[in-house]
Amino acid sequence: MSGRTDLSALLNFIAQEQLWHDRLQEVVGEHAHPMMEEFDLGSEELEELLGESATMLLWGCGFEDFLARRYPDGNIIDLYLKRRGWADTAANRAYFAALRDTPVSLYEVSDVRPGHSMVLRDLLTSADPVTVQEKSATQSLHQWDRIAVRVVPWEDHFVMSGAALPYSADATAMLLDALRDEDGSPVQVTRETLFGLAPLFTGIWLGTELERMLDQEEPEILNRDGDPLMFHELRFPFAKGVTQKQIAPVLNKRRDMMSEGSKSWVWIETGKTRHSTASEGYPVFGPVELKGSALIVNVDSAARAAKAEALITDLLGEVLRPPLTSIETVGQVSAANDATADADDAIPPELVEQILQEQMDLHYRSTLDSPLPMLDGFSPREAARDPSTRDKVVGWLKHLENGSARSNAAIAGYDFTWMWHELGVMDARR
Structure with missing residues (x-):
């Protein structure tokens, strides 16, 4: 919930009023139970999957919806302000009243200023974009993120309510589809209709989160050749009696081996040039290095590894032994570099970044x-x-x-x- 307000008195008041306490539980259930039934999950299983913070977020969505509900005999905020509001702070009273009158909607994030503010644009109504003062959320939100939240006018600015649901592209599409008539045309959404849609926002978020958690498949990443991105290190041991001085001159004569020092080269593709690549415009296959009594080649796919083995064997097969090859995924490389940043044999993070940046640049230009x-x-x-x-x-x-x-x-x-x-x-x- 909002760090700007103290909810303890309000929560104690609700706990002492059995009717309103039961109503709160019913509303929270409306936000969670449909997806729990669909995924056949009990409360403990749901909490184990979501974790403590997401479980509290789910409860917070129901709680904020409950605060805005109008029953035949009134509203809980109105009742609290009438009976106990005199003992609370003016800031709390103002925030509770504003939260009561603010519906949840779907917003697009832009102009993020970490630790200070961001701009939120309502994707469902014609409301003007607003600048929201927010410290913690701006540290984790990114340009064009989408969140379901209540944007509350408070004092002379806007703030976010405590329950902010991160909406994925799939969740956004599902919500927009749910807000269409039978003929497929968008439903006219107003502030008034949004008040009745709070469980829909939560249900779609929860459903997509559970699907993601229960079916986590690592997306395939391809290199610029269209091959699965898989880091291969080929270590060619020297034959008996061979030294580095015998290897370096052979590589220095190669046009496709660009020297970067007495013991290191960049293996490049010399037949063509492409946009925004390293090594003077030539696409890069990978680094080549003499280390100790071995020649080491790093490439980013099985196809390139086979090509590298054929090339080095043809050039230096008489003085090098067959390669010892190790293979790692992108995730394994990142984890290994985090854990062994100072290890001699860790693949440099800048190499990972170079390969991925090159892949994205070339891919998007062709796209x-x-x-x-x-x-x-x-x-x-x-x-x-x-x-x-x-x-x-x-x-x-x-x-x-x-x-x-x-x-x-x-x-x-x-x-x-x-x-x-x-x-x-x-x-x-x-």
Whole structure:
């Protein structure tokens, strides 16, 4: 709940009023029980899956809905203010009254200033975007995130209520589908109708969260060749009596081995150039290094590993033994580098970042001219030129940018600005 207010007196009041306490439990049940039944989960199983913080968030959604409910005999906030409000602070009384009169809605996040504020745009009504003063949430929210929350006017500014549900793209789509008539047209949503939709917001969030937790499949990441991203280290031991001085001259003669020192090279693709790649415009296969009594090659796919083994064997097969190969996934590499940042054999984080950045850059540049189902089969360039599909291009870009910001640290900083400019929709990046 909101850190700006003290709820203890209100909660004690509800606990002492059996009728209102029972009503609170009923409302909380409306937010949780449908999905618990659908997934065949008991209370303990649900808590174990969600964890303590998400379980409290679920309860908070029901609690805030309860505070806004109007029953034939009144509203709990009205009753509390009448009977006990005189003993509470003016700030608490003002916040409770404002929360009572504020419905939940779905908001898009932008202009995040960590530790200070962010802009929220209501995606369901015609309300103007508002700047919300918020410290903790702005530390974890990213550009174009979507959250279901109550935006409460308080004193001379706006604040978020305590129960803020992070909405994924799937949850957003499900909510928008639920708010359509039988003919598929969007339902006209008003502040008044939103008050009755609070359990729907929570139910969709909870359902998508449970699906994600119960079916966690690691998404496949491809390198720029379209092969599954899998880090291979090939360690070619020296044959007996061989030294580094015998190996280096052979590699220095190769046009596809760009020297980066007396013992290290970058294996590049010299046949063609591509946009925004390392090593003077040439696509990079991976680093090559002499270390101790071995030649080590690091690449990012099984196909490149096979190509590297064939190349090195052809060049140096007489002085090197067959390679010892180790394979790691992106997740394993990240974990290994976190745990062994100082180890001599840890793959440098900058290599992981370079490969992933290169993959994204090349992938998205080619994607601009590829037909996409999300854009009704048009390419982003085509859709951006058509006024009827331009908004879908903006939505697609926001989806990409938000997904990148929320992903692992290696690609979280990828700058999509060039895509907005190139597609001519920079004016919609708000």
